[in-house]
Each structure stands twice: as structure tokens, then as C-alpha cells.
Amino acid sequence: MCGIVGYIGPRDATPIILNGLKRLEYRGYDSAGLAVLQNGKIEVRRDAGKLSRLEELLRESPIVGAPGIGHTRWATHGAPSVQNAHPHLGQSGDVVVVHNGIVENFLELRDELRAEGTIFRSETDTETIVHLVEHHQSAGLSLIEAARRTFQQIKGANVIVLMSAREPEKIIAARLGNAGGIVVGFGDGEMFAASDIPAILEHTRKVLFLESRQVATITCQGVTIETLEGKPVQPQVSNVPWDPVAAEKGAYRHFMQKEIHEQARSLTDTLAGRVEFDTARIRLPELNLDAALARRINKIYITACGTAAYAGMVGKLLIEKIARIPTEMDIGSEFRYRDPIIDENTVVLAISQSGETADTLAAMEEGRRKGAVIWSIVNAIGSQAMRIADGYISMQTGPEIGVASTKAFTAPLVDQYMLAILLADLRGTLDDKTRHALVADLRLIPNLAGRTLSREADVELVAHSLKDIRDCLYLGRGINMPIAYEGALKLKEISYVHAEAYPAGEMKHGPIALIDENMPVVALAPKDPWYEKMVSQIQQAKARGGKVIAVATDGDELTASMADHVLWIPETPWMLSPVITVLPLQLLAYHIAAIRGLDVDQPRNLAKSVTVE
Ligand code: M6R
Numbered sequence: 001m002c003g004i005v006g007y008i009g010p011r012d013a014t015p016i017i018l019n020g021l022k023r024l025e026y027r028g029y030d031s032a033g034l035a036v037l038q039n040g041k042i043e044v045r046r047d048a049g050k051l052s053r054l055e056e057l058l059r060e061s062p063i064v065g066a067p068g069i070g071h072t073r074w075a076t077h078g079a080p081s082v083q084n085a086h087p088h089l090g091q092s093g094d095v096v097v098v099h100n101g102i103v104e105n106f107l108e109l110r111d112e113l114r115a116e117g118t119i120f121r122s123e124t125d126t127e128t129i130v131h132l133v134e135h136h137q138s139a140g141l142s143l144i145e146a147a148r149r150t151f152q153q154i155k156g157a158n159v160i161v162l163m164s165a166r167e168p169e170k171i172i173a174a175r176l177g178n179a180g181g182i183v184v185g186f187g188d189g190e191m192f193a194a195s196d197i198p199a200i201l202e203h204t205r206k207v208l209f210l211e212s213r214q215v216a217t218i219t220c221q222g223v224t225i226e227t228l229e230g231k232p233v234q235p236q237v238s239n240v241p242w243d244p245v246a247a248e249k250g251a252y253r254h255f256m257q258k259e260i261h262e263q264a265r266s267l268t269d270t271l272a273g274r275v276e277f278d279t280a281r282i283r284l285p286e287l288n289l290d291a292a293l294a295r296r297i298n299k300i301y302i303t304a305c306g307t308a309a310y311a312g313m314v315g316k317l318l319i320e321k322i323a324r325i326p327t328e329m330d331i332g333s334e335f336r337y338r339d340p341i342i343d344e345n346t347v348v349l350a351i352s353q354s355g356e357t358a359d360t361l362a363a364m365e366e367g368r369r370k371g372a373v374i375w376s377i378v379n380a381i382g383s384q385a386m387r388i389a390d391g392y393i394s395m396q397t398g399p400e401i402g403v404a405s406t407k408a409f410t411a412p413l414v415d416q417y418m419l420a421i422l423l424a425d426l427r428g429t430l431d432d433k434t435r436h437a438l439v440a441d442l443r444l445i446p447n448l449a450g451r452t453l454s455r456e457a458d459v460e461l462v463a464h465s466l467k468d469i470r471d472c473l474y475l476g477r478g479i480n481m482p483i484a485y486e487g488a489l490k491l492k493e494i495s496y497v498h499a500e501a502y503p504a505g506e507m508k509h510g511p512i513a514l515i516d517e518n519m520p521v522v523a524l525a526p527k528d529p530w531y532e533k534m535v536s537q538i539q540q541a542k543a544r545g546g547k548v549i550a551v552a553t554d555g556d557e558l559t560a561s562m563a564d565h566v567l568w569i570p571e572t573p574w575m576l577s578p579v580i581t582v583l584p585l586q587l588l589a590y591h592i593a594a595i596r597g598l599d600v601d602q603p604r605n606l607a608k609s610v611t612v613e
Contacts, residue, residue, distance in 0.1 A: 002072060002073055002101075003021055003025070003027045003029060003071065003072040003194075003195045003196070004161050004182065005020030005070045005194045005199050006067065006069040006070075006098075006163075006171045006193035006194070006218070007067060007192055007193075008067035008170070008171050008190065008191050008220055009066060009189060009190020009191065010190065012065065013034075013036045013065065013067055014036055014062070014063055014064065016203070017069070017070035018054070018055065018058070020194055020199035021034075021071075021199070022051055023401075024199050025050075025601075025602060026255065026402065026602065027074070027196070027608045028403065028602065028606055028607030029073055029607075030048065030049070030073065030074060030075050030080035031047060031073045031080045031081070031082075032050070032051050032054045032070070032071065032085065033045060033046020033047070033054060033071055033086050033087055034069065035087040035089070035096040035098075036063045036064075036065045037065050037066065037168050038065035040168070041165060042163075044089055044096065045058055045063065046071075046087065048082060048084075048085060067163055068163075069097075070087075071086035071099075076102055076125075076612065077106070077123055077125045078123030078124050079123075083121055083122045084122045084123055086098040086126060088129075089130065090131055090134035091119065091134060092134060093165070094134070094137075094166050095130050095162060095165075096130065096164075097126060097129050097160060097161070097162040099126040099159065099160050100159040100195065101156060101157050101176075101611070101612075103128055103129065104154075105155040106125035106128045109128040109153065109154070113128065113131050113135065116135070118135075128154070129154065129162070133147055133150050133164075136149045137164070143164045143166065144172060144215070147174065147215065148228065148230060151176055151215065152228060154176070156176075157178045157611075158174075158175075159174070159175050159176070159180055159181070159182050159195070160172075160174045160176070169220070170217050171217075171218045172215065173193045173216045173218060174215040174216070174228075175210040175211065176212065176213060177212050178356070178384050178611070180195055181210070181355075181382065181383055182195060182209070182210045182216075183197055183200070183207050183209050184218060184223050185203060186206040186222070186237065187203055187204050189221070190203075190220055191219065191220060191222065191223065193216070193218060196380070196609075197240055197242065197381065197382075198401065201240070205239050205241075206239055206240075207237070207240055208223070208225075208235050208236055208237045208238065209236075209238075209382035209383075210225070211233075212384075213227055213228040241381075242398055249401075253600075254402065254594065254601050255401040256402035256586075256590055256601055257594075257600075259400055259401070259406045260406045260583070260590060261453055262398070263449050263453065264447070266395075266397040266407045266410070266411060267411070267579070268446040269397065270396050271418075271443075271445075274418055275418065275442055275443075277443060280436040280439040281425065281439075282421050282422040282439070284418065287391035287419070287422075288391035289423075289426065293373065294422075294426035294427050296345050297345055297346070297347050299342075299345070299347070300346070300349055301327075301328050301330050301335070301340060301346065301348050301349070301372075302315050302316055302327060302328070302349045302350075302351065302416075303330045303331070303360060303364070304331075304332055305332040305357050305610070306405070307405040308351040308408075308409075308412065309331055309332070310482040311409050311413055312329040312351050313482035314479060314482045314483075315327070315349075315412070315416030315420075318417050318420045319419070321575065322421055322424050322575075323420045323421075323423035324429060330363065331359075332350075332363045333613070335366055336363055336365070336366035340366065340370070342366075342370035342371065344371045344373070346367070346370075346371075346373070347372060347375055348363065348364060348366075348367030348368075348373070349376070350364045350374070350376040350378075351377045351412050352377075352378055352379075352383075353395070355376070355378040355386050356380065356383055356384060356611050357610050357611070358611050358613050359613060360385060361384055362613070368388070373390050374388065374389045374390050375391050376388075376389040376392045377392070377393045378392055378395065379394070379408045379411070393415045393418075393419065395411040401601065401608075402600065402601045403494075403601060403607070404490055404493055404603070410582065413576075414442070414579060417438075417576060418442070421438050441573040441575070441576055444573065445576055445579055445580075448569075448570050448579075448580050449579065449580060449583060451570050452570065452580050453583055453587070455584070459567055459584050462567065462588060463587075463588055463591030463592045465565065466520060466592055467592055469520055470497065471497065472488070472491060472500075472520050473499070473502065473511065473514065473515070473519055473520070473521045473522070473546075474491075474499060474502070474521075474522045474524075474585075475501070475503075475504040475521060475534070476501070477503060477504045477524075477537075478528060479528060479575065479578055480526060480530070480577060481503045481504075481524075483524055483578050483581050483585065484502065484522070484524055487499075487501065487524075487586075487589070488500060488501040488522075490588075491588070491589040491592065493606060494593040494603045495598065496604070504533065505537075507537060507541075512540065512541075512544065516545050517547065519546055520547045520548075520549060521541045521546045522548075522549045522585065522588075523537060523548055524551045525538060525550050525551060525552050525559050526551060526553050526569060526574070526581050527553040528577050529574060535559065538559065538562050542562055547564045548563045548564050549563065549565045549566075549567065549588075550562075550565070550566050550567070551585065552567070552568060553571050554570055567585075567588065568584075
């Protein structure tokens with residue numbers, strides 16, 4: 001949600017900000033704007049709609065200069081409109097601000113400012129910030145003092161970037177709570193600020209992430225960090241291992257298609273440095289897990305939202321099966337409201353691609369409050385879910401730009417499989433033979449993924465036959481039941497087709513009434529321990545005239561004889577089968593959406609990072 005880019009340096013800020021905002025489009029937005037200092041005056045261009053509209057405005061009326069700040073807005077307070085789009089200028093035109101988050105006490109602050117004669121020109125909460133800064137400046141405070149005073153007055157989780165024509169040699173950036181991150185990038189005589197790394201990756205890989213309640217003063221020469229109270233903080237600079245090309249679409253039509261195909265490589269990266277095949281041992285050093293901790297854990301709550309939650313459903317089964325530790329999967333948005341039973345021997349394991357999802361972070365905080373050990377599996381380096389955890393597993397998949405999560409679904413499946421083996425090994429409950437067999441299976445996964453993805457053309461043909469469907473039912477059992485949920489979510493979020501998923505055994509308790517020739521049924525029937533059960537479900541669906549699309553293992557003539565279409569996968573060890581069975585379903589959803597001509601990477605109403613509750 002909302003994207004921010006800032007630049008200060010000798011170059012023209014406008015194209016740098018525009019390109020940065022384009023790299024943040026995946027976050028979801030409905031208006032865009034930028035402000036640049038041109039000949040000592042702040043110029044603003046902004047409007048509702050996509051970045052192409054902003055580019056049009058800039059062609060009609062260019063701005064050249066620096067520093068500059070830009071924003072893509074996902075509306076919360078006030079509709080997407082030119083007045084509500086960021087950046088917001090103060091009354092004098094000397095201060096300008098962009099903002100992610102919600103100023104919870106904005107009504108109260110607005111009333112106070114109005115009483116003093118301030119005229120508000122938008123419906124946003126953001127506008128209070130700029131007026132407060134101006135108010136403090138006019139009382140004689142410097143920009144940083146005025147900004148800090150303002151940040152102390154506002155309530156809620158907020159990320160703010162601002163600049164002033166009166167002090168043009170700096171940009172101020174602040175992070176107050178969990179409204180998404182802010183990364184500061186170091187260039188040569190120039191500096192950057194952004195909501196996420198891809199926005200600045202083409203310029204620098206040297207970055208630092210602001211912690212909550214930190215304020216950065218960014219100049220061409222570097223950055224000074226202070227707490228909200230003005231206490232100096234030593235900057236912690238790190239190097240991002242991501243390749244700038246990772247954030248490019250390349251020859252693919254959409255980021256989603258590229259990211260689906262990246263999975264053979266991203267799964268190799270997921271294993272890299274973690275698996276010792278000779279000794280059959282797993283190393284997850286950032287998790288800070290030792291034998292004493294492993295032995296005292298008596299319960300694991302996996303918590304996550306959306307696709308990450310479905311990955312967690314698979315993880316529950318793997319951890320219980322391999323490590324024999326009672327494990328539950330809890331939806332992030334529910335966890336903190338149901339008073340979960342937690343003690344110091346409980347682990348709360350959060351899974352999040354962005355590491356910024358507000359509900360998942362709140363679930364982690366609930367675990368922290370009740371004394372649990374907090375772990376996370378996260379893709380976005382330096383994100384909040386990574387930093388507030390006692391230990392983490394980095395997904396190592398590179399940036400995921402498409403709103404529909406794909407490679408950040410398969411990586412945590414493998415991460416949880418590795419975690420389950422490590423836990424069992426440290427607890428001394430895994431015999432050598434089983435451990436060696438489980439670890440050896442990991443080696444097969446990248447190749448199996450590559451082989452499955454090479455069958456894209458077959459999936460595309462099936463997608464053509466389904467392009468006009470209005471509804472679809474996904475069925476799975478056991479370890480592949482969460483894959484039915486994930487397949488249905490992929491289809492609904494990018495194709496806008498109504499798709500429902502059920503544990504196949506539930507069919508006879510109601511949903512079977514839906515089946516007729518207009519209700520295609522996607523049935524997950526790989527050769528896993530639930531195979532026979534799925535065969536009988538397929539028979540039942542066929543008996544009611546349903547059109548069946550089966551995900552089946554190469555050579556499975558029985559399933560092929562019953563199904564209308566088969567999405568073939570190579571034979572895969574069953575505990576890792578979800579990593580492979582999901583691939584044709586990702587491709588199916590992708591191609592149905594692409595054939596329908598939809599905006600695959602930025603589906604309507606969705607944001608990549610959901611930073612509000
Ligand atoms: O960044 P997170 O993994 O925490 O995001 C969680 C969900 O918002 C996310 O998985 C969402 O369901 C995706 N759009 C699914 O494709």
C-alpha cells in the first residue's frame with residue numbers, strides 16, 4: 001500500500017522518482033504525485049489514476065530540479081482525487097509531505113489548526129502533518145525540530161517523508177510504528193529514500209532501514225539518524241544481495257509469469273547454504289534455534305494472511321508429521337482477538353512475503369506480549385517481521401513484484417520442511433535413516449519444479465477452454481488441501497472468477513449440490529497418501545456432470561481416464577508435493593487472467609503490502 005520515493009543529489013529528481021514509483025506500482029495505488037524543488041520553489045504534479053497520468057502531467061508541464069519526493073497513494077481518508085493525492089503542500093508552499101499510514105488523531109489536530117486559521121484543501125489526514133510542520137517552523141524551529149515536534153504530536157503508525165524550500169539541502173524521513181518500512185539508499189554524492197528496495201535498486205545496493213520511532217535527516221553526503229526524542233542513533237548500513245535485474249520484467253509479459261518461472265531458481269536459492277546433503281543436516285542460523293530451545297517447545301502457532309496462511313497450513317502438517325510438535329495455523333487478523341493460550345514454551349511463527357502485513361505483525365506482537373518465542377519466515381530483507389522476531393528464515397527468493405504471490409509461496413513450504421527436520425533432529429526424535437531420506441528429497445525439488453514449469457503450454461491450452469467460466473471449485477485432501485485454497489485464491493484475485501476451495505471429504509456435506517456442467521472442478525490428485533480418496537471424489541464429481549481438471553502424477557492412467565483435462569506433474573515425494581502441485585495452478589490462474597486481458601500484476605482493489613488492519 002502507498003509507495004514513497006525521495007531523491008537528493010545533483011541529478012534531476014523527476015525521472016529518478018518516476019522510475020522508482022514505477023518499481024513500487026506492485027504495492028497497489030489509485031493516485032500518484034511528486035514534488036520537486038525547481039529554482040527555489042516547490043512544484044507539485046499529482047492526480048488520481050495511474051502513473052501514466054502523472055507522466056502526462058509532467059510532459060505538459062515539466063519540472064527539473066532536486067531534491068524531490070514522490071508518492072503512490074492507496075486511498076484511506078478521502079477518495080482518489082487530485083486534491084487528496086500526495087504530495088501535500090503547506091499554506092506557504094514552502095513545505096511538502098508524503099505519507100503512508102493513518103494519523104489517528106487527525107480530526108482533533110485539524111480542528112486545532114482550523115481554529116488558528118489554517119485552510120485545509122483535502123480530505124486527507126496527511127494534510128495535518130504539513131500544516132503542523134509549517135506551524136512549528138513559523139514559531140522559529142528548524143525543519144528537523146519542527147518535523148520532530150510534529151511527529152511527537154501525531155498518533156498511529158506512520159511513515160513520513162518531507163522537504164522544505166527553506167532548507168533545500170535535506171530531506172526528512174521518519175518511521176513511526178508499523179505502517180510499512182522506509183529504506184535509505186547511499187549513492188555517490190546523492191541519496192535516496194523509498195518504501196521498498198526495488199525503487200532504488202538500480203542506483204544503489206547500500207542501504208539502511210529505519211526502525212520505528214527513528215527520524216533521518218538525509219543530505220547529498222549521507223544521513224543522520226535520531227530517535228523521535230532527538231537521541232543520536234548509529235546508522236546500521238547493509239548491502240542488499242538482490243540483483244537489479246530481479247526487479248525487471250525482462251522478456252515476460254507480466255511479473256507474475258516471470259516469478260512463476262523463477263521458482264526453479266528460487267527454490268535452489270532457498271536450499272543454498274541451508275542443507276548439508278552429505279551429513280543430512282539442516283542449518284538455519286538466523287533462527288537462533290538450539291537443542292535446549294527445540295526440546296522445550298510444546299506448541300507452535302503459525303500465523304499469516306492470504307497465500308502465506310495457506311503455506312502455513314502445509315507447514316502445520318509438516319511440523320506435526322516430522323517433528324511431532326503440536327502446531328496450529330492461525331489467520332493473522334484473528335489471532336490477537338481470540339486470546340490464544342501462549343507461554344514461554346510456545347513459538348509464534350509468522351510467515352510474510354512483505355514482512356509488513358499489519359495483521360501478521362499484530363499477531364507477532366500478541367505472541368511477544370504473552371511471552372512466546374517469535375520466529376518469522378520473510379522475503380523482504382530488513383522488514384519489520386524480520387527485525388522484531390527472535391529468529392528468522394529469509395526466503396531468499398528475490399523481490400516479488402506481482403501482487404499475486406507465487407515464488408514467496410513455494411519458498412516457505414520448503415523452509416518449513418527444513419525447519420521441521422531441524423526441530424526433530426535437535427529434539428533427537430528423528431532416526432538417521434529417515435533424516436537422510438527427508439533431506440535427500442530436497443535435492444530433487446528445483447529440478448521437479450523446472451520440469452513442471454516447462455509444461456506451461458499444456459496449461460495454457462486448458463486455460464483457453466476455461467476462459468469464460470464464472471465459478472470454479474477446487475478440491476484437495478491432506479497435504480494438498482491447502483493447495484486447493486491457494487489455487488482458488490490465485491484464480492479469484494487475478495481473474496475475478498468466483499472460486500471456492502474445500503477439503504474434498506467435505507463435498508458430501510453440502511458443496512456437492514453445486515456441481516453441474518457449469519461448475520468446473522479442479523481436483524488435486526497427486527500420488528500422495530490421500531490419492532485413493534481423491535480418485536473417489538473425482539468419480540463423484542463426474543457422476544454429477546462436473547467438468548474435472550485434475551492435477552495428477554505422470555503415468556496416472558486412472559485419473560486421466562476420468563478427468564476432462566489433466567495438468568501433469570512429475571512424481572514427487574509426497575511431503576514436498578505441494579511445492580510442485582501448486583505450479584500448474586499458478587499457471588492456470590495466470591493464463592485465464594491473461595487471456596481475459598486483465599491487469600495481472602495489479603489486480604483491482606488489491607495491494608501487495610497490506611499495512612492497515
Ligand atoms: O506480504 P504477506 O505475505 O504478509 O501478504 C499476505 C497476503 O496479503 C498475501 O499473501 C495475499 O493474499 C496475496 N495477494 C496472495 O497472492
